[in-house]
Amino acid sequence: MTERNGTTKASTEAGPTPAGRCDDTAASLGDYRATFYAARLAMAVLNRDGLVLAANPAFGELVGADPAELVAATAADLTDLGADPRVWTAYREVLCGRSDRMHCTRRLxxxxxHSVWVEVTVEPLTPEPLSGEERMLLSxxxxSDRHDLLARLRHLQMHDPxxxxxxxxxxxxxxSTALETASFEPSGTGRIGLCYLDLDGFKAVNDTLGHRVGDRLLAAVAQRLxxxxEAAADRGSGRAGHLVARLGGDEFALLVEDSTGTDQLxxxxQSVLDALQRPFDLAGQRLSVSASIGVVERTATGTTATGLMQAADTTLYWAKEDGKARWTLFDPERNAHRMTRQALSSTLRPAVDRGEFTLEYQPLVGLGDGRAQGVEALVRWRHPxxxxxxxNRFIALAEENGAIVELGRWVLERACHQARAWQLAHPGExxxxxxxxxxRQVWDSDLVADVAGILAExxxxxxxxxxxxxxxxxxxxAGRPLQALQALSDMGVRIAIDDFGTGYSNLAYLSRLPVSVLKLDGSFVRGFRSQEHPNPADEMIVEALVALAHRLGLTVTAECVESAEQAERLRRIGCDTGQGWLYSRPVAPDRVEALLDAGRHTGA
Known part of the structure; x- marks a missing residue:
């Protein structure tokens, strides 16, 4: 063994003869060819023009031809590399030597x-030793098995169980795909539509009957949708089917590509509403449900998926706000109003700190003598x-988000400062x-303490x-509000009921409230517009209300007095004070004194 090893070592050190190198190269190439033809992987050797120089049996089996017959065939045609412009470009880059490798997935x-999914790879080989010809290996x-598995996994990932x-x-x-293609697809309408819905009262089904019944109901709803x-797509002259999706919970969406207009949506x-109104029979449970639907239809150009869904969500909210069990079409003007409302709501609190609010005052005039007895402070927002x-543009918003407490405290403080200045300037009147x-100011703050502190200050x-x-x-x-009103009245502050007559009042309750003034809603006074065409009902109601108030020890102010005729008839009925444009529109504080001075010299 040692001698043989030594001999081997010696011969190795001596090196092979030139003839031996040629024999080894031939043997090596023979091994490569044997491996190439025996491989189970489909392979073909190509020249720089993309023509087949040799193909192994696995490649011939894949394309259904004898390997010998594939010589000089165009490889791109055999493997469908020319169908996709991007794949074709990458393939040509390798053939031309500008890229080392291309890789793609094709369906053959x-x-x-049957169809098979294949992974195609093209990369350079070492040049032919004898001719120096440059070659490519296509494998x-x-x-298919891996592709099918991935497809099944994707289906599970992309579908609701x-x-x-x-x-x-x-x-x-x-x-997103529909929006991208609709913008440049010449054969389509270039429009897109969406019905976004949720079930009214679905939570009650889960809470009372359990989630199993709830899931069955969702599955049944999905079938009807x-x-x-499908019926709508059949009526759409052969257009692509509409996509129905469950977005989560009891929310569903119906996407209409290439929509033809709002009528189609x-x-x-409406067909969805009609279908869902029919009762559902679920394992012995008979259920009836309804849905609220937001409908959006618009041009795809300039539309984003986020923007479309925001519009649909807003419109769905409108459908619920309008009474549920209905569909509502997106309205740009209503949406602009909503956006303005949202912008105002979000900036209310900072606006108080920035000093954007101001007060105007409207006189309250005695109908008997025409003299101003007081003024109502009316807040204005000077929005940038x-x-x-x-x-009426922001008070309701302030009540909703709680900003009314801070704003109301500012108004109260500012108005009291101004009233004190007028008192000092006119101590006799x-x-x-x-x-x-x-x-909400009564519930969310200590109104009694605020009033007491501001009066003291x-x-x-x-x-x-x-x-x-x-x-x-x-x-x-009742409770805290009533206690606050009583404490304010005991303090000496007057309490007035505004817009009286617009609600469903328990008139007997007035006697138990610490109220000193009733302000009649302006809708009654508007019936006094003309002596030629009076509204007797309004006059009788006002007369009865004034009489009742006086029997209870209350004074009465009429709002929206716009003419001398109205003022005179209110005076005859017995109304105590009036407020309206007859006397003055709301004005800035510096104009109040001039108006009051003029009123002192004007008879009723």
Whole structure:
């Protein structure tokens, strides 16, 4: 063994002869050819023009031809590399030597008739040793099993297990694709539509009957939605089917590609409502449900998936707000109003700190002598974007988000400071100031302490402050609100019921409330417009209300007095004070004194 090893070592050190190198190269090439032809991987050797120089049996089996017959065939035709422009470009880059490798996945037709998914790779080989010819190796691997597995996994990932509908991820994928293709597809309409719905009261089904019944109901709803979509697609002159998806919970979406207009979407939405109104029989449970649907239809160009869904979500909210069990079409004007409302709501609190609010005052005039007895403070918002806004644009928002507490405290403090200034300027004829108070100010703050502190700070006598609360807030007062009103009244502050007569009042309750003033809603006074065409009912109601108030020891103020005729008839009925444009529109504080001076010299 040692001698043989030594001999081997010696011969190795001596090196092979030139003839031996040629023999080894031939043997090596022979090994390569044997491996090439015996491989189970489909392979072909190509020249720089993409023509087949040699193909192994596995490649011939894949394309259904004898390997010898494939010599000089165009490889791109055999493997479908020319169908995709991007793949074709990458392939040509390798053939031309500008790229070292290309890799792609293609779907090929097998000779036996079925389709196979393959992975195609093209890369350079070392040049032919004798001729120096440059060659490429094309290999094609059958990945059908892996592709099918991935497809099944993707289907599970992209579909809802309860309804078997596409889920949110697949819906947004299809929506984005539809928007991209609709913008440049010449054969389509270039439009897109969406019905976004959820079931009214579905939570009650889960809570009372359990989630198993709830899931069955969702599956049954999905079936009906699918049938509606299929029927609508059949009516659409052969257009692509509409996508139905479950977005989560009890929310569903129907996507209409290449929509023809709002009429098409409205018809689809109505068919869905009609289908869902029929009772569901679920394992002995008979259930009836309804749905609210937001409908959006628009041009695809300039539309984003996010923007479309925001519009659909807003419109669905409108459908619920309008009473449920209905479909509502997206309205750009209504949406603009909503956006403005949202912008105002989000900037209310900072606006108080920035000093964007101001007060105007409207006189309250005695109908008997025409003299101003007080003024009502009316807040205005000098918005940097929307201009000067009246209270009806933002007070309800302030009550909703709680900003009314801070804003109301500012109004109260500012009005009391102004009233004290007028009192000092005219000590003989002091004016009271009337300030509107929201019921939320009573619940969310210590209104009694706020009023007491502001009166002490400004030096304004309590009798010169009147607080106005709406009829609905006062007439239902109990507990803390009633205690607050009583404490304010005991303090000497006057309490007024604003817009009286618009609610369903328990008139007997008035006698138990610490109220001193009723302000009649302006709708009654508008019936006094003309002596030629009076409204007797309005006059009788006002007369009865004034008489009742006086029997209870209350004074009465009429709002919206616009003419001398109205003022005279209100005076004859016995109304105590009037407020309206006859006397003055709301004005800035510096104009109040001039108006009051003029009023002192004007008879009723």
């Amino acid at each position: 037709k097998h000779p036996e008739g 094609v691997a059958d990945i 309860v309804t078997r509908l596409p889920n949110r991820a697949l819906f947004f994928e299809r929506l 699918t049938r509606c979509a 409205a018809e689809l939405a 974007q929307f201009g000067t806004l009246s209270p 002091p004016l009271f100031v009337s300030v509107n108070v929201a019921v 400004t030096g304004l006598p309590p009798r010169l402050l009147q607080l106005e609360l709406t009829e609905s807030a006062v007439m239902g007062s």
